Amino acid sequence: MPLPYFSSWHAIWRVKVQLLRGIVTVAGGLLTLAILVQIASRYLFRTSILGIEEVILYLAVWFYFLGSALGAEQREHISASLVDVLAIGETPKRWVHWFASLLAVIICAWMTWWAFGLVEWSWQMNMRSTELRVPVWLTQASIPAGLGLMTFYLLVECVDNLRHLVLRKEAP
Amino acid sequence: ATSLRLSTLFAPDESGTQAAEELAARVAERTEGEVTIDVYPASQLGDWTEVHAQLMQGAVDMAIQPLSTNVNPQMAIAWFPYLAPTYAEAREAYSANGYVADLVGDMIDEQNLALLGVYPAGMGGAGFAAEVPSPKDPDAEQGLRVRVWPGGTTHRTMMERLGFEVATVPWAELYTSMQTGVVDGQIGGTAEMTMANFADITETWVQYNDHLELAWIVINQQSLTRLAPEYQEVVRDVAQEITMERFEEVQAADQAQLESMREAGITVVTFSDEELTQFADVVRQDVWPEIADELGEEVMQRLEAAVAAD
Amino acid sequence: MNAIILFDVLLLVVLLLIGVPVPLCFAAAVLLLFLVGDFGSASFLVGAGFGQMSSLILVALPLYIIAGNLMGQGGIATRLVGLADAVFGRLHGGLGVVVIMTTAVFGAISGMASSAVAAVGKIMIPRMVERGYDRGYATALVSTSAVLALLIPPSASMIIYGWVSGTSVTASFLAPVLPGVLLVMLFCFWNRVLTRHMPLEKPAQAALPVVVRDIAGQTRRAALGLAMPMIILGCIYGGVTTPTEAAAIAVLYAIPISIWYYRELRFTELHGVLWRAGQTAGTLLVLVFFSAMLARMLTMENVPQMVLEGFLGITENPLLLMLLLNLFLLLIGMFMEDVSGILLATPMLMPLVQALEIDPVQFAAIIATNLGMGLITPPTAPILYFGALVGGSSLSRMLRPTLILLLGAYLPVVLLTTFIPALSLTLPAWVLGYGH
Ligand code: NA
Numbered sequence: 027m028p029l030p031y032f033s034s035w036h037a038i039w040r041v042k043v044q045l046l047r048g049i050v051t052v053a054g055g056l057l058t059l060a061i062l063v064q065i066a067s068r069y070l071f072r073t074s075i076l077g078i079e080e081v082i083l084y085l086a087v088w089f090y091f092l093g094s095a096l097g098a099e100q101r102e103h104i105s106a107s108l109v110d111v112l113a114i115g116e117t118p119k120r121w122v123h124w125f126a127s128l129l130a131v132i133i134c135a136w137m138t139w140w141a142f143g144l145v146e147w148s149w150q151m152n153m154r155s156t157e158l159r160v161p162v163w164l165t166q167a168s169i170p171a172g173l174g175l176m177t178f179y180l181l182v183e184c185v186d187n188l189r190h191l192v193l194r195k196e197a198p
Numbered sequence: 199a200t201s202l203r204l205s206t207l208f209a210p211d212e213s214g215t216q217a218a219e220e221l222a223a224r225v226a227e228r229t230e231g232e233v234t235i236d237v238y239p240a241s242q243l244g245d246w247t248e249v250h251a252q253l254m255q256g257a258v259d260m261a262i263q264p265l266s267t268n269v270n271p272q273m274a275i276a277w278f279p280y281l282a283p284t285y286a287e288a289r290e291a292y293s294a295n296g297y298v299a300d301l302v303g304d305m306i307d308e309q310n311l312a313l314l315g316v317y318p319a320g321m322g323g324a325g326f327a328a329e330v331p332s333p334k335d336p337d338a339e340q341g342l343r344v345r346v347w348p349g350g351t352t353h354r355t356m357m358e359r360l361g362f363e364v365a366t367v368p369w370a371e372l373y374t375s376m377q378t379g380v381v382d383g384q385i386g387g388t389a390e391m392t393m394a395n396f397a398d399i400t401e402t403w404v405q406y407n408d409h410l411e412l413a414w415i416v417i418n419q420q421s422l423t424r425l426a427p428e429y430q431e432v433v434r435d436v437a438q439e440i441t442m443e444r445f446e447e448v449q450a451a452d453q454a455q456l457e458s459m460r461e462a463g464i465t466v467v468t469f470s471d472e473e474l475t476q477f478a479d480v481v482r483q484d485v486w487p488e489i490a491d492e493l494g495e496e497v498m499q500r501l502e503a504a505v506a507a508d
Numbered sequence: 509m510n511a512i513i514l515f516d517v518l519l520l521v522v523l524l525l526i527g528v529p530v531p532l533c534f535a536a537a538v539l540l541l542f543l544v545g546d547f548g549s550a551s552f553l554v555g556a557g558f559g560q561m562s563s564l565i566l567v568a569l570p571l572y573i574i575a576g577n578l579m580g581q582g583g584i585a586t587r588l589v590g591l592a593d594a595v596f597g598r599l600h601g602g603l604g605v606v607v608i609m610t611t612a613v614f615g616a617i618s619g620m621a622s623s624a625v626a627a628v629g630k631i632m633i634p635r636m637v638e639r640g641y642d643r644g645y646a647t648a649l650v651s652t653s654a655v656l657a658l659l660i661p662p663s664a665s666m667i668i669y670g671w672v673s674g675t676s677v678t679a680s681f682l683a684p685v686l687p688g689v690l691l692v693m694l695f696c697f698w699n700r701v702l703t704r705h706m707p708l709e710k711p712a713q714a715a716l717p718v719v720v721r722d723i724a725g726q727t728r729r730a731a732l733g734l735a736m737p738m739i740i741l742g743c744i745y746g747g748v749t750t751p752t753e754a755a756a757i758a759v760l761y762a763i764p765i766s767i768w769y770y771r772e773l774r775f776t777e778l779h780g781v782l783w784r785a786g787q788t789a790g791t792l793l794v795l796v797f798f799s800a801m802l803a804r805m806l807t808m809e810n811v812p813q814m815v816l817e818g819f820l821g822i823t824e825n826p827l828l829l830m831l832l833l834n835l836f837l838l839l840i841g842m843f844m845e846d847v848s849g850i851l852l853a854t855p856m857l858m859p860l861v862q863a864l865e866i867d868p869v870q871f872a873a874i875i876a877t878n879l880g881m882g883l884i885t886p887p888t889a890p891i892l893y894f895g896a897l898v899g900g901s902s903l904s905r906m907l908r909p910t911l912i913l914l915l916g917a918y919l920p921v922v923l924l925t926t927f928i929p930a931l932s933l934t935l936p937a938w939v940l941g942y943g944h
C-alpha cells in the first residue's frame with residue numbers, strides 16, 4: 027500500500043479504492059449471474075435471451091479494466107524482473123526500479139490517450155452493438171478509465187520510488 | 199508502387215480466398231505491379247465486425263467479407279431471410295445495379311467505403327450433428343437446438359418459427375459444442391463452409407436457401423482515391439469480373455459440395471420449387487413483420503415491392 | 509523491417525528484465541512498431557485489442573479464478589491434504605507423495621500454479637520439515653508440482669491458448685492431462701529416490717481397518733470439494749455447457765459450499781473474493797489486450813511467416829524442427845511466465861506448427877508442458893521464487909532438487925509430449941471423438 031502523506035489525501039485515496047472495489051465486485055457478481063441466466067434460459071425456457079452475451083461482455087470488460095487498476099493500486103504487477111535476483115547493490119537497484127516505473131507511467135499514459143481516440147471515434151461514428159444497439163463507446167470507455175487509473179497509481183509508485191532513491195529510505 | 203492490405207474471413211483453401219488471390223493477381227498484372235494487394239485470409243486481421251471498423255479507419259484497405267450492422271442496422275439486408283431464394287433472384291438483387299447492391303452501396307458510402315462487387319459464396323442452409331425429424335415441414339417442432347451467429351437476429355426469429363431452439367456459442371467452441379451436444383446444429387453458412395469445418399460431425403444438411411451467403415468486396419475510399427484514376431478503374435473492373443464469374447459458377451459449386459456431402463454419408467435435404475415457395479411464404483408472412491425493424495420502413499417497402507414483382 | 513522487428517522484440521525483453529510490468533512491455537513494443545511503421549490511426553489498434561479481448565471464451569478466466577479462490581479460502585486444501593495423508597502418509601517419503609497428489613487435485617480446482625503453491629505450500633512445507641525432510645527439497649517439490657495446475661483442467665493457460673490459437677478450449681483442456689499424469693508418476697519416483705537418505709521420522713503404522721476407516725472419514729470431509737472438478741468436467745464433457753458456462757456453475761457451487769458447509773468463509777468476505785479475483789483477472793486480461801495489439805501488428809508485418817522461414821532456413825528435417833521448436837519455447841519459458849509466453853509464442857509459431865502438421869490440440873500440450881517448466885526455470889522463475897517465499901527456503905538450497913526434477917521429470921515429459929502425439933491426443937479422441 028502506498029504511504030499516507032497527508033490525512034485528507036489518505037481519506038480520498040481510501041474512498042476511491044473502496045468505490046473501485048465496489049464496482050468491480052458488482053460487475054463480477056452480475057457477470058456470473060448473467061451467465062447463469064443464459065444457462066437457465068437454455069434449459070428451463072428453451073430459448074436464448076437476445077443480447078445476453080453483449081451484457082456479459084460489457085460487464086466483463088469493465089470488470090477487467092477496473093480490476094487491473096486495482097492491481098496497479100496494490101502494486102501487484104505481472105513482472106519478470108531480474109533486478110531483484112541479480113547480486114547488485116541497493117542503490118543501482120533503486121535506480122532501475124525508479125527508471126522502470128517511470129517508463130511504465132509514460133507508456134500507460136500514452137495508451138490511455140490512444141484509447142480515448144477509439145472512444146471518440148466510436149462516438150462520432152455512432153457505432154452501436156449488433157443486438158442491443160447500445161452505443162459501443164460505453165463499453166470501450168472501460169479502456170481509458172482502467173488505463174487512466176492505472177497511470178495514476180503507477181505515477182504514485184514512481185514518485186515513491188524516487189523518494190526512496192533520493193531519501194535512501196527502505197522500500198515499502 | 200502502392201500496396202494494399204486485403205482481409206477475408208475465408209480459410210486459405212476455401213474458394214473465397216482463391217478469389218481474393220485471383221483478384222490480387224489480376225490487379226498486379228494489369229497495373230504492371232504498380233498496385234499490389236496482400237491477402238490476409240482466415241480473419242488474421244480480426245473477425246469481420248472488427249475488420250469492418252478497421253476498413254472505415256483505413257487500417258485495412260480492402261476486404262472480401264460480410265459487413266457488420268454496428269453502424270447501420272439495415273446492413274442486415276445481406277442475410278435477410280428468403281429475400282431471394284433462387285440463384286436467378288439472388289443474382290438480380292445482389293450484382294451491380296441490383297436493388298440490394300444499390301442500397302448497400304449507399305449505406306457504406308457514408309462509412310467511408312466503396313462497394314466494388316460481391317462474392318456469392320453459396321446458398322445458405324443449416325448443418326446438424328443429428329437427424330432432423332421433419333425438415334420439410336415448416337410448422338413442425340424439431341426438438342433441436344441451433345447455433346445462430348452473434349448479431350444474427352433475423353435468423354433467431356426465423357429458426358424459432360421453423361420449430362428450433364436457438365443458442366449462441368462462440369465460433370471457436372462450435373465444433374466441440376456440436377460434438378458434446380451443447381447445440382445440435384449451426385446456421386449461417388454454406389455447404390462448402392460446413393464441409394470445411396464440420397464434415398465429420400454433420401449428419402444432416404438442410405439446404406434452406408434462406409439467404410445467399412455473400413461477402414462484399416469493399417475498399418476504403420481514401421485507399422481507392424490514392425490510386426491513379428486508371429488503376430482505380432482496374433481495381434473496379436477486376437472486382438466486377440470476379441463477381442460475375444462467381445455468379446456464373448456458384449450454383450454448380452453448390453451442387454458439387456452437396457454431392458461431396460452425400461458421398462461423405464451426410465443426409466442432404468433439398469427443396470423442390472414448390473417446397474421452397476412454401477418456406478419463403480411462411481417466413482415472409484410470419485417472420486418478416488417481426489424483423490422488419492432491422493431494415494426500417496423505407497427499405498422494407500422496396501423489398502416487399504421487389505418480391506411482389508416476381 | 510526485419511531489423512526493426514528484432515529490435516522491437518529486444519526492447520520487449522529488456523523492459524521485461526528491468527521490471528516494467530509485463531503488459532506495458534507489450535504496449536511499448538506496440539508503440540515502437542507504430543511509430544516507425546505505416547499503420548494509419550492508432551485507434552484501430554486499440555479497437556483490435558479490445559475486439560479480441562471481448563470474447564466469451566476469455567470470460568472463463570475470471571470465473572475459474574473466482575471459483576478457485578472461493579474454494580481455496582474455503583479450506584479445501586486442508587481437506588485434500590487430510591485425504592492424501594490418510595492414503596499415502598504411512599509410506600516412506602509419504603509426505604512427498606501427499607504434496608504431489610494434493611497439488612495435482614488442487615490443480616483440478618484452481619487454474620493457477622501460484623494458488624497451488626500458496627495453499628499447499630503453507631500447510632505442507634512446515635509439516636515436512638518437522639518430519640525430517642530437507643527444507644530446500646520440500647519447497648522445491650511444492651513449487652515444481654504446483655505447475656500441475658496448468659496441465660490439469662481447468663487451466664488459465666489453456667483458456668488463453670485456446671483463445672489465441674482459435675482452438676477449442678474443450679479439447680485443449682484435455683490435451684495436457686496425460687502428460688500431467690506422467691509427471692505425477694515421475695515426481696513420485698524421484699521423491700522415493702531423493703528422500704532415501706533423509707532422516708525421516710517414521711510414520712505411525714496402523715492396522716488396515718483403522719487405515720480404511722481413516723480414508724473413508726477423510727474422503728467424506730473432502731467429498732464436496734472434490735465434487736467441484738467433477739461438476740465442471742461433467743458439465744463440459746457431458747454436453748451440458750461450454751467451458752465458460754461451466755465456470756459460472758463452479759462459482760455458483762463454490763459459494764454455498766465454502767460459506768455454509770465448510771463454514772470457512774463468511775458471506776461478507778465474498779466482496780473481498782470478488783474484487784481480488786477482478787484484480788488478478790484484470791491484470792491478466794490487460795496483458796491479453798496489449799499482446800493482441802502486438803500480435804495484430806506482427807501479423808500485418810508477416811512476422812509469423814518470417815519465423816517459419818527462419819526455422820526452415822536452419823533445417824528442413826522435421827525431427828530437428830520439433831527439437832528447435834522446443835528449444836525456442838524453452839528459451840521463452842526461461843524469460844517469461846506462462847501467460848505472456850503463450851501470448852507471444854503462439855501466433856508466431858502457428859505457421860510452423862501447421863507446416864510440421866502438428867495438431868493444434870497437441871500443440872496445446874507441448875506449449876503447456878514447456879511453458880509450465882518455464883515457471884520453475886531460472887532466471888525468470890516466478891513459481892520457484894514464490895515457493896521460496898512461502899517455504900522460507902533459500903534458492904541455493906532448492907537448486908539441486910529443482911534441477912533433478914527439471915531434468916529427470918519435466919524434460920522427459922516435454923520430449924515425450926512433443927514426439928508422441930498419442931500422449932496428448934488420446935484423451936480428446938476418447939472423450940470427444942476428436943481427430944476420429
Ligand atoms: Na488446473
Ligand code: NA
Nearest residue numbers: 841842882888
Ligand atoms: Na522461466
